Amino acid sequence: MLRVKAGDLDKMGLLFERYNRPLFAFFYHMTHNADRSDDLVQNVFYRMLKYRHTFTGEGEFRSWMYHLGRNVLNDSVRENKGRNNVDVSDLADQLGGGTSADGGFEQQQDKDLLHQAMAGLSSEHREILIMSRFQELKYEEIAKVLNINEGTVKVRVHRALGELKKKFFTNERR
Incomplete structure (x- = not known):
């Protein structure tokens, strides 16, 4: 550059x-x-x-x-007045751990639930998860992009993962 x-x-x-x-x-x-x-x-x-x-x-x-x-x-x-959707195919693998479901149907069901959970996140939470898990940016790099300190990035990723987990398990019970 x-x-x-x-x-x-x-x-x-x-x-x-x-x-x-x-x-x-x-x-x-x-x-x-x-x-x-x-x-x-x-x-x-x-x-x-x-x-x-x-x-x-x-x-x-x-x-x-x-x-x-x-x-x-x-x-x-x-x-575009906020018309953002999310694609989270294979998100389970990228977020770590994958799914423990046996068989393709249950795995697809988990992916669908994860898709719903990810779509329910705020754009800030979705963005920080995408940067850290999909783009594999280091926390230091994310801090520079977002113009915040590295500790704040860690907290935001932790909160975003917690929110994602909560939404995922709420959708799973339905």
Whole structure:
């Protein structure tokens, strides 16, 4: 990114090749809409070019990229009046532990319950779980993206997991 900032715009293609899939996955998990996620990725890379002068190189590029991504997503949510859905297929594996269900039907049932629970979370809780579990960002990186300290990230992840667990087991009893 420092080369792009210095005017070597050809390096933007390399950044796109490396980071478009993880960024797409982040958006897809937040919106559950592939077309919208593609558009959001394109917007992030456009903003990278437009705001390349703001990249200092002091922090990690990924943190800066996800910070831009969050801004693009927030702008999109405001424009679309919050029509965000969540895709949590295979969420059980990514949250750790998987399911202990025997057979495909019970496993699918658990995934459906987890989908409902994830969809019931606030966007803040959903976002921090996606960053920490799907995108596998370190707490330090998440702290930079969210502009909070690392301890706060740990607390928020813990609370989000607790809320997810509560919603999951509430849905399971129904």
